[in-house]
Amino acid sequence: MRVLDVGCGTGDDARAVAEIVGPSGRCVGVDASSMMVDEARRRGGPPHVEFVLAPADALPFGDASFDAVRAERVFQHLREPDAAAREAFRVLACGGRALLLDQDWETLVVAGAGRAATRRILNAFADRLANGWAGRNQYATLKRAGFDEVAVTPFFVTLPFGAAYALLLDDAVESAKESGAVGGEEAEEWVRELLAAHGRGEFYCAFGLFAAIGRKPPESQA
Numbered sequence: 001m002r003v004l005d006v007g008c009g010t011g012d013d014a015r016a017v018a019e020i021v022g023p024s025g026r027c028v029g030v031d032a033s034s035m036m037v038d039e040a041r042r043r044g045g046p047p048h049v050e051f052v053l054a055p056a057d058a059l060p061f062g063d064a065s066f067d068a069v070r071a072e073r074v075f076q077h078l079r080e081p082d083a084a085a086r087e088a089f090r091v092l093a094c095g096g097r098a099l100l101l102d103q104d105w106e107t108l109v110v111a112g113a114g115r116a117a118t119r120r121i122l123n124a125f126a127d128r129l130a131n132g133w134a135g136r137n138q139y140a141t142l143k144r145a146g147f148d149e150v151a152v153t154p155f156f157v158t159l160p161f162g163a164a165y166a167l168l169l170d171d172a173v174e175s176a177k178e179s180g181a182v183g184g185e186e187a188e189e190w191v192r193e194l195l196a197a198h199g200r201g202e203f204y205c206a207f208g209l210f211a212a213i214g215r216k217p218p219e220s221q222a
């Protein structure tokens, strides 16, 4: 199988896919960041994995040149997700499948602080991304691009306080302050409340991820 990993980052998933398809197959990782592509190339891999600098909405590949396309935690960053989905459709062979895996950041729940500030801070976090609702929108994104047999599997991930704070909540506070959703004092109070909840062993954080799969119909035009 020929597999394309869109938004491959440092290439770990592309290397894992290359192992699955074996040397008779091929896995190409593309990323719009030259830093990511350089690092992916530096980390290397078997001869049938390669890394290419390209944006998701202008893939430098011919029509029908892959059997499967995947994009993990990428569509949330795209201003034009429909254009990227159309490109995934174009480069897929008929009958091939695309997988989009993304968070929907408005499913982020945090227990431990007051409701009003929590809502404002977490909404600011979701809104700071180009496509913070990627998760819920994947079903329609794939359908509009021409995919059929579209199926979405939602699931939730929980994070302990340290990881939640380092990966999400610190950013959320900064996004909320920058957008004016909360003032500095309110933000500090929010963090204090969460720390206190953590101290009592009552902090809880979770968010939703959505895995959407669609098929390019067997008899479709590229």
Ligand SMILES: C[S@@+](CC[C@H](N)C(=O)[O-])C[C@H]1O[C@@H](n2cnc3c(N)ncnc32)[C@H](O)[C@@H]1O
Pocket: 006, 007, 008, 009, 010, 013, 030, 031, 032, 033, 036, 054, 055, 056, 057, 071, 072, 073, 074, 077, 078
């Ligand atoms: C959160 S990382 C995910 C990396 C990898 N897919 C993973 O799951 O570990 C998002 C990646 O998408 C890339 N990206 C963002 N916008 C892109 C675009 N328009 N076209 C291609 N890649 C893009 C970023 O450079 C980054 O490497």
